[in-house]
Amino acid sequence: MKKNQFDTLEQQTPIKIQSDRQNLSVTVEKMKLKKGNFTVDFQVNHGDMRNWNFSFFKDFARNDITLVKESEKAIYKEPMKHSIKEIDEKELRFRSTFDIGTVSDFSKDNYVIRVNLDSLSANIPLEF
Known part of the structure; x- marks a missing residue:
């Protein structure tokens, strides 16, 4: 699995980000x-919870879908401040709202969405 996947802010939605080997995905709607x-x-x-607790997915939404500067996407830094809202708990739909008001150089050209599916896969046993 790719460690991180990046999508530009100019891409047409929906954008499907999927694991190569496991049935894991994030769809940016x-x-x-x-x-x-x-907001994302x-x-x-x-919407498939796979018998996991909802709080696991909320933590994933908070920590593993972030807005980062394109030029620094491979460098780990503290994520941009954002809030998470559950849009539909049963369907695992969320909204992340990133506070870009203090970012002087923000534009859709120089920021990307980073999605880290690793934390989802770390808790799933592999099927051989």
Whole structure:
């Protein structure tokens, strides 16, 4: 599996990010720039919880879908401040709202969404 996958903010939604070997995915359904905020609506695993606790997916949404500077995407830094809202708990739909009001050089050209599916796969046994 690729460690991180990156998508530009100019891509047409929906954007499906999927694991090569396991049935894990994130679908970016909508991205919106509005008054100092950048929001990303997404669904994890097509709503399939696989008998896991919802809080696991909320933690994934908070920690593993981040907005990063394109030129620094391979460098780990503290994620940009954002809030997570559950849009539909049963369908594993979330909204991340990133606070870009204090980012002086923000543009859709120089930031990307980083999705790290590794934390999902770390908790799934491999089927051989």
